[in-house]
Amino acid sequence: MMMTKREIKKLLRRYTSGAASRSERDAVESWYTSVEYDNRLQVQEYEQAKESVWNNINPHQRSRRRFLRYAGIFIMLCSISLLYYSIYRDNTVDTLAETSEITPGGNRAVLVLGSKDSVNLSQLTTGDIIRHEGIKIEKLSDGTISYETDSTTNDIASINKLIVPRGGQYRIVLSDGSIVSINSESTIEFPSQFTGNERRIKMLGEGYFEVAKNKNKPFIVESKGQKVTVLGTKFNIKAYPNDTHTLTTLLEGKVEVSFSKGNAILLPGDQSIFDGKNIKILSAKTASEISWKDELFVFDSEPLESIMQKIARWYDVDIVFDNRELEKKQFTGTISKHNQIGQVLNLLEMTGKVKFTIRNKTIYIQKNN
Structure with a gap:
């Protein structure tokens, strides 16, 4: 995570005002000797920052630090953001x-499968095949489960269920070729094959x-009092x-x-919000809405409450906020x-x-004073 220009200035102000911790002072003074220029600061701002740090270094340390600078001992260039990471890594x-x-x-x-058999998909290996009521179910090389109508199929379809627990994620190819990625703590019910007119x-x-x-x-998805109807499309x-x-x-x-x-009709880029x-x-x-399927957390001005819900589902942990203001x-x-x-x-x-703070797989969240 990169520091913004505002955060860089804030750290420098803490240093020059004497409010910085020892680890912050050490990091800033090391930055002084090792970094030539950070492109998030204008040249004039950068020079002012360097002068400010120099004036705050104890006089008896200056000759040693100048020697280190010109002797080339600090030869690895790094940005303030990485130094900032090292400060807070030690604290956390x-x-x-x-x-x-x-x-x-x-x-x-x-x-x-139907009302009886269940299969732990983690225990299947690539290429494993399950045959059930005229359907061939195969585990592909990327871990996806694929449904395919067998040559011996009939018109009987059983209701199957894919259950993804906390700490899980899965992708399935339905018998019509539609692909569904299922997020943590989710369930999908579907027929082994699609018969009839929908x-x-x-x-x-x-x-x-x-x-x-x-x-x-048409392809129809029922979920919590709403119904989404499509002919062919991509949606979440x-x-x-x-x-x-x-x-x-x-x-x-x-x-x-x-x-x-x-x-309501949705066009590409639209999001419907249904409150019941x-x-x-x-x-x-x-x-940010579909990043989960690409195995990323993408937060775009997202409230911490929503972020922590995602973290809880993926890492299978519980969340406790110290106060509700933090959630926002x-x-x-x-x-x-x-x-x-x-x-x-x-x-x-x-x-x-x-x-x-983490205790017994529960994350406690407090304001950083």
């Missing part, structure tokens, strides 16, 4: 000491859909049980979102979901807004 390691038992999520899911499934949680085109057989639905709103975000094509009182009674349509932040604080940034939880929380701590 102890508070995040219990992260060893918390690991990032991965491809984890259980497939329930393709209807049910979902609770979050899923990203790439629907195979079929003008004669977020409908967790405890969420107050159901979000439908459209990437390509056109969809109809209907509910008991009416319906009414729908409103806004412009979507599509990159907004953050912007991008980080891989494969990072250890300590790295994710450290980056949030580096903003100076919050402080985290």
Whole structure:
């Protein structure tokens, strides 16, 4: 995470006013000897900053530091943002000491076939095939589960269920060729094959859909009191049980979102927000809405409450806020979901807004005083 120009100036002001901690003073003075120019500061601002630091270094240390500078001992150039990371990394390691038992999520899911058999998909290896009621189910090399109509198929379709737990994520190719990515703590119900004049499934949680085109057989997703109808398109639905709103975000094509009182048409870039009674349509932040399927956390001025919900589902942890005001604080940034939880929380701590403590797989969030 890079420091902004404002954050750089704030750190320098803390240094020159005498409010900086010992580790902050050491880092700034090391920066003075090792960094020639940071392009987030104008040249004049940079020179003023250098002069300010020089004037605050103890006189008996100046000759030694000047010697070190010209002797070339500090030869590795680095930005203030990395130095800032080293400052706060030292301050947060102890508070995040219990992260060893918390690991990032991965491809984890259980497939329930009909009303009886269940398969732990993590235990299947690439190329494994399951045959069930005329359907061939295969695990592909990327971990995806693919449904394919067998040559011996009949018109009987059973309802299957894909259950993705906390700390899980999975992708499935349905029998019509539609691809569904399922996020943590989510469930999708679908027929083993689509018979009749429609393709209807049910979902609770979050899923990203790439629907195979079929003008004669609409694809319908039911979720928490709403119904999304499409012919072929790409969209995301977020409908967790405890969420107050159901979000439908459209990437390509056109969809109809209907509910008991009416319906709404979404065009690419639209997002519908359904509160159980009414729908409103806004412009979507599509990159952050679908980043989860690409194994990224992307936050775009996102409230900490929403961020921590995502972290809780992916790392299978519980969250406790010290006060509700913290839930509203907004953050912007991008980080891989494969990072250890300590790295994710450290980056949030580096903003100076919050402080985290982990005990027994519970993250406690406090204001950083």
